[in-house]
Amino acid sequence: MSLKTYREAINEALLQEMQKDENVVIIGEDVAGGAGTNGEQDAWGGVLGVTKGLLKHFGRERIIDTPITETAIMGMASGAALTGLRPVAELMFVDFMGVCFDQILNQTAKFRYMFGGKAVTPLTIRTMYGGGLRAASQHSQCLYPMFTHVPGIKVVLPSNPYDAKGLLIQSIRDNDPVIFMEHKNLYDTSGEVPDESYSIPFGEANFTREGKDITFIAMGQTVEICNKVADTLKKEGNSATVLDLRTLSPLDEDSILEAAEETGKIVIVDESYPRCNIATDISALICQKSFDSLKAGIKMVSPPHTPVPFSPPLEDLYLPSEEKVMSTAKEIL
Numbered sequence: 001m002s003l004k005t006y007r008e009a010i011n012e013a014l015l016q017e018m019q020k021d022e023n024v025v026i027i028g029e030d031v032a033g034g035a036g037t038n039g040e041q042d043a044w045g046g047v048l049g050v051t052k053g054l055l056k057h058f059g060r061e062r063i064i065d066t067p068i069t070e071t072a073i074m075g076m077a078s079g080a081a082l083t084g085l086r087p088v089a090e091l092m093f094v095d096f097m098g099v100c101f102d103q104i105l106n107q108t109a110k111f112r113y114m115f116g117g118k119a120v121t122p123l124t125i126r127t128m129y130g131g132g133l134r135a136a137s138q139h140s141q142c143l144y145p146m147f148t149h150v151p152g153i154k155v156v157l158p159s160n161p162y163d164a165k166g167l168l169i170q171s172i173r174d175n176d177p178v179i180f181m182e183h184k185n186l187y188d189t190s191g192e193v194p195d196e197s198y199s200i201p202f203g204e205a206n207f208t209r210e211g212k213d214i215t216f217i218a219m220g221q222t223v224e225i226c227n228k229v230a231d232t233l234k235k236e237g238n239s240a241t242v243l244d245l246r247t248l249s250p251l252d253e254d255s256i257l258e259a260a261e262e263t264g265k266i267v268i269v270d271e272s273y274p275r276c277n278i279a280t281d282i283s284a285l286i287c288q289k290s291f292d293s294l295k296a297g298i299k300m301v302s303p304p305h306t307p308v309p310f311s312p313p314l315e316d317l318y319l320p321s322e323e324k325v326m327s328t329a330k331e332i333l
Contacts, residue, residue: 004193006186009161010050010126013168014088016197018058021086024172025062026051027077028090028126035065047092048128048187070096074103074125078177081123082111086172091127094143094181108177109152120175124168130183130221130271131319137307140315142220142272145281147179148248154178154202155248159223161191163246166200173199183221203250207259211239214265214329217256217282219245222269222320229325238333248278253285260286264295265332269320274302296332301325 004012018024032055033044045052055063066073070091077089091097097104104125111119131140148155154176158164164182171178208223209216209230216226223244230240243259245252260266266286270279279300286298301320309315 001192001194003190004161004165005188005190006158006161006164006182007048007050007188009165009193010168010182011053012193013165013172014051015054015057017169017172018054018062020197023084024086024088025064025080026054026088026090027064027066027073027080029066029068029073029092031090032060032063032065035060046090048184050126050182050187051090070100071103074100074108077123077125078103078108078111078121081108081121081177082119086122086124088124088126088172091125093139094127094129095138095141097127097143097146104147104153104177105150109150111152112176113152121177122172122175123177124171124174124180125178126168126180126182128184129181130185131308131315132185134310134312134315135184136310140308142270144179144181144219144248145272145277148278148281152177153249156180156202157220157246157248158182159186159218159220159244159246161189161193163200163206163244165193166198167202167246169197170199170202174202181220185221189224200246202247203252205246205252205255206244207241207255208244209240209242211241211263213238213240213263214267214333215241215243215259215263216325216329217243217245217259217266217268219248219270219278222271225320225322225325226267226269228322229329232322232326233329233333240329245278253289256282256285257290260290261293264293266294267299267301267325267328267332269301269325271303271320274300274305277302299328299332301328
């Protein structure tokens with residue numbers, strides 16, 4: 001294994017899958033950069049440099065820069081997937097889904113169903129989400145509940161570099177459309193990642209901590225918050241389980257119920273808006289199927305139901321934090 005950042009792990013997954021399969025192509029705004037100019041080629045690699053360096057290996061026939069039009073990107077990628085390619089389309093910020101949601105909701109997600117299971121759409125949509133970078137309300141949202149709501153789409157939220165590489169490789173190889181969501185605050189985090197290719201199956205959550213007193217259920221960036229809280233609680237004499245969901249669709253219901261039943265005390269940490277988010281969905285699942293195992297009311301830590309603030313102090317107050325999760329945990333311990 002080598003120490004790699006989240007960004008490097010994603011880049012390596014793309015490189016290895018493109019080397020393995022010539023049908024894998026990358027489509028998006030500035031995924032290479034410099035097209036049509038006399039300046040630097042491979043100038044960007046996406047807004048935060050995730051695809052930088054791939055151009056020299058595969059050229060502009062497979063690293064395809066597009067105009068600033070999310071509608072065209074998703075339409076092009078969906079059609080390409082139907083006709084034999086395995087496109088990885090970049091929706092630069094998940095906030096821009098409003099521009100192209102029809103292509104995803106009413107076309108891509110429904111092809112297999114509407115063609116009686118005969119059509120496959122091996123499309124991976126990479127997108128950035130989340131607050132913390134002072135990018136204001138239109139570039140900081142966590143909109144994964146909207147995609148999770150739509151049948152026919154698989155939704156993936158890797159929380160660390162190891163999972164980012166393995167889950168992206170699985171996404172590219174999958175024959176259904178996948179929304180692969182990358183939290184902006186995770187790109188520079190690092191961890192041990194195998195150099196060779198590997199995949200992580202969808203629908204298998206990961207226990208990052210195991211304990212008997214309280215269960216934290218988390219996704220994406222909130223997993224590390226819960227890990228830190230669990231480590232602090234351990235020093236204070238309380239052992240905690242942390243369950244990283246990894247994928248929201250498919251959802252590992254068995255692991256959720258196992259974790260809930262183990263301790264009977266549950267805190268769900270979700271950075272998306274609180275109404276109809278993943279935390280509320282999981283809370284309902286536990287109440288429906290494991291109510292008798294509960295020893296206290298389920299607690300949820302989510303932002304307030306407002307747009308993400310631009311002001312740094314307000315954004316810090318808005319987001320889930322270690323302090324908020326710890327305070328919530330101690331209410332039910």
